[in-house]
Amino acid sequence: MNLVDLSRSLLILPADYKDVRPHQLALGFALLRLIASTSIVEKFSEKVLNWASEFSDVLLPLVYAGLVPDFLIRFGIRVRLYDHLNILKAKSVEQELSNKMEIIQSLKTMPIAIETDAANAQHYEVPAKFYDLCLGPRKKYSSGLWPTESTTFEESEVAMLDHYCKLAEVKDGMKIVDLGCGWGSLTLHLAERFPNAKITGISNSHSQREYILETAKKRGYNVSNITIVTCNVSDDKGALDVVKDNDLVMTVEM
Numbered sequence: 001m002n003l004v005d006l007s008r009s010l011l012i013l014p015a016d017y018k019d020v021r022p023h024q025l026a027l028g029f030a031l032l033r034l035i036a037s038t039s040i041v042e043k044f045s046e047k048v049l050n051w052a053s054e055f056s057d058v059l060l061p062l063v064y065a066g067l068v069p070d071f072l073i074r075f076g077i078r079v080r081l082y083d084h085l086n087i088l089k090a091k092s093v094e095q096e097l098s099n100k101m102e103i104i105q106s107l108k109t110m111p112i113a114i115e116t117d118a119a120n121a122q123h124y125e126v127p128a129k130f131y132d133l134c135l136g137p138r139k140k141y142s143s144g145l146w147p148t149e150s151t152t153f154e155e156s157e158v159a160m161l162d163h164y165c166k167l168a169e170v171k172d173g174m175k176i177v178d179l180g181c182g183w184g185s186l187t188l189h190l191a192e193r194f195p196n197a198k199i200t201g202i203s204n205s206h207s208q209r210e211y212i213l214e215t216a217k218k219r220g221y222n223v224s225n226i227t228i229v230t231c232n233v234s235d236d237k238g239a240l241d242v243v244k245d246n247d248l249v250m251t252v253e254m
């Protein structure tokens with residue numbers, strides 16, 4: 001192929017898709033990437049994502065009424081998460097730090113927990129048996145971690161719990177608080193992995209306390225190392241004294 005033919009084949013669109021050559025595909029892909037990375041297209045797609053995310057609020061009553069299929073709910077969740085990531089995105093490291101500090105500052109002025117009675121009635125005092133139907137075997141009421149495509153739901157609970165322990169540099173024998181312990185996914189995991197750790201779980205649900213202690217006993221963990229405090233951490237400042245003499249305070253999606 002001479003130079004003229006080459007430039008032609010690069011510039012002229014093939015009449016049929018069968019005539020498409022690999023380099024034309026690569027060129028087309030590169031062009032698309034270039035267009036998509038321009039700030040106008042980027043801003044436009046962020047705006048569309050933002051509209052879609054806000055619009056999904058309008059559809060929530062349909063979701064609660066059970067009229068939206070799961071695949072659409074999953075799609076909606078992804079749209080909302082991408083939109084949230086865009087809102088947090090910063091143009092520079094300085095901007096990112098300043099955004100983060102703004103969030104930290106606003107958290108300092110907020111109560112630790114809100115709507116606790118409603119949350120208890122809706123989720124936390126619901127019998128643990130109900131959660132046998134919709135949570136994994138660890139009753140983890142928070143996100144899992146899928147390190148590989150083939151990770152199962154059950155494995156995702158353990159993978160995330162191990163990840164927390166690694167991040168928090170947990171060592172056997174430590175005194176650890178699990179603030180907002182739920183049905184003990186972390187408390188029980190700590191008891192299993194670190195048999196000499198002293199663990200204090202805190203939650204505002206009586207039924208969760210019973211479930212955790214019963215499960216620890218059934219699994220043969222050292223129950224004397226586990227204390228579960230039932231209180232509302234927003235009201236009961238005294239209960240938080242428990243936190244002071246510990247090596248670590250871990251809290252997951254309280």
Ligand SMILES: C[S@@+](CC[C@H](N)C(=O)[O-])C[C@H]1O[C@@H](n2cnc3c(N)ncnc32)[C@H](O)[C@@H]1O
Nearest residue numbers: 113140141142180181182203204232233252254
């Ligand atoms: C979403 S669940 C997460 C449970 C657990 N950390 C997990 O990852 O499986 C939130 C937990 O925080 C507890 N919680 C929420 N508000 C609380 C409050 N004001 N005082 C004490 N516990 C609270 C709930 O009872 C529940 O155990």
